Amino acid sequence: MSRLKVQSFSISLDGFAAGPDQDLEHPLGVGGPDLATWLFHTRTWKQMHVAGGDETGGGETGVDDELAAKGFENIGAWIMGRNMFGPVRGPWPDESWRGWWGEEPPYHTPVFVLTHHARAPLLMKGGTEFRFVTQGIESALAQAKEAAAGKDIRLGGGAATIRQYLRARLVDELHLPVSPVLLGQGEHLFAGLDLRALGYACTKHLRGERAAVHVFLEKQP
């Protein structure tokens, strides 16, 4: 059965998933990229995002890399919030913003983007199709399930979107790399959520090569 999974979603020691002052130049907010140091060194990341990366290209293997790669396995659809899709706010002024990832995004599945403003689907190279959902999180999940045809669904982010799905107890599992940095401000993943009362528990944690601690939470039956 399809599971809704948060994967490789990095947070700081003080619980922030992004730094303050997000804008076009700082999509993760000021200080935000420090959260993903563990990821930027992996072979999986380099193959996806570094120009000239290929099957024999650089990047480290090991725990961090295995977890980064695992986040893309058996995924049949993605869901993300609008702010993860881009910096444009309010009604879409035109069709020019096509995501942060260029013409061939790393998703290769349908991607359901939560928004209050309707927009026609965007078919990208490599099988990624951005579909804009205005009917809310449950509708997006139902559509993603249908599109995934039995595979899992990855909930990309950002923090506000994950919090909505957690509050509704719709997330089945989370892999959260906790990076040894303090952000102090930004988007907090847990603030005001009682994860224990919502039925979540920590089922595993392990340390990667690059200082992040990979924490795994699961919704209990």
Added chain:
Amino acid sequence: MSRLKVQSFSISLDGFAAGPDQDLEHPLGVGGPDLATWLFHTRTWKQMHVAGGDETGGGETGVDDELAAKGFENIGAWIMGRNMFGPVRGPWPDESWRGWWGEEPPYHTPVFVLTHHARAPLLMKGGTEFRFVTQGIESALAQAKEAAAGKDIRLGGGAATIRQYLRARLVDELHLPVSPVLLGQGEHLFAGLDLRALGYACTKHLRGERAAVHVFLEKQP
């Protein structure tokens, strides 16, 4: 020079230092003892708290134990909040409450207890003397420094007390074991504090035998 140190102060994955509903039977709140699983197995803990513990007694050695022991080295005075001293609130009804720890508490130094209600000092066995400070955190620190005579001062807790000292930038370093549990509610250590703006950074972290990750924060010069 005397440093003000937080040592072996355990928090949950979601940042809580104690569970909800603290009372006489639950001094750490409901679920709170799960935070200190790493500690309860150490030789250091067993020697201090388990009847019949002695130099050759049980308990595990290793990273967890070394850190537990280090928390008591070179300490010339302690500071703690009144709620860590006991469950009595408001004016002291009498002299009967003498701390959670019996007649020989594990401190063996002067212990400055922050309170709004004056009370005569309490001299216990083994060199522990509880002194009640009504003039606030800076006064308690000045008195502790004088008593410590060049040794360090350990800030015991609870969370509210540590938060006051952090906000005033008076804490020099913190050792925070992060336990792989979710508490959901309780006393949050970091909420509303911008540790980065206050000048703190993570300088080290390492994993203990019993699943806690030991995080070290220091005030930057």
